[in-house]
Amino acid sequence: MKLDNSRHSLAQPDSGKALIYFIQERVAVVGVADSMLFGIDGTWVGADRGNSYFSVSINPGEHHICAALPYYRQTKSSGFHRETKIVVPIQLDAKAGKTYFYLAQHVTAGYTLEVTPVSRDEGKYLIASYPLSVSHNKHEKE
Numbered sequence: 001m002k003l004d005n006s007r008h009s010l011a012q013p014d015s016g017k018a019l020i021y022f023i024q025e026r027v028a029v030v031g032v033a034d035s036m037l038f039g040i041d042g043t044w045v046g047a048d049r050g051n052s053y054f055s056v057s058i059n060p061g062e063h064h065i066c067a068a069l070p071y072y073r074q075t076k077s078s079g080f081h082r083e084t085k086i087v088v089p090i091q092l093d094a095k096a097g098k099t100y101f102y103l104a105q106h107v108t109a110g111y112t113l114e115v116t117p118v119s120r121d122e123g124k125y126l127i128a129s130y131p132l133s134v135s136h137n138k139h140e141k142e
Contacts, residue, residue: 003052003131010099010124014057018094020065021055021101023118023126024048024133036104036113037068048104052133053126060096064089067104067115087113099123 013019022038035049040063046054066089092100101123104115118126 002134003049004134005131008127008132010127011055013097013099016060016096017057018060018096019055019057019099020092020094021053021099021123021127022046022048022067022104023053023101023123023130024051024104025106026050035070037070038104039066039068040064046133048133051130053130054133058094060094063092063094065092065102065115066090067113069106069113087115090115101126 011019020040024036035047037044037047039045040056040058042064045056048054067087069087087104090102094100099120101118101120102115103118103122103126104113106113
């Protein structure tokens with residue numbers, strides 16, 4: 001995952017599609033990774049690291065969104081290992097030509113995430129403030 005710090009403007013949805021922005025506010029808790037994974041309909045579509053964002057084009061219709069927060073847990077036998085805390089999916093009825101913004105935040109000292117829709121104005125502000133997160137699936141063939 002890389003962060004692109006150049007200025008980015010709000011994209012328009014592709015013809016006949018909807019656009020979703022996933023925005024993360026930095027996680028600053030010991031033992032918690034600063035990245036979050038995001039999925040749509042059971043498939044991981046990207047990740048944010050720190051304060052960052054990315055967008056995904058989707059077909060109109062009902063979709064289920066989820067987020068995962070990686071964290072590290074120490075055990076006596078194996079030392080630290082990575083685990084993931086999944087957020088309950090959010091249902092979205094996407095409309096063609098519409099843009100949706102979701103803000104992911106670590107909300108407690110535990111391993112709890114909150115993923116909430118935000119207004120277009122707040123989404124535009126956050127996108128102008130944060131770098132674009134560019135990620136790829138490490139299991140894809142190059």
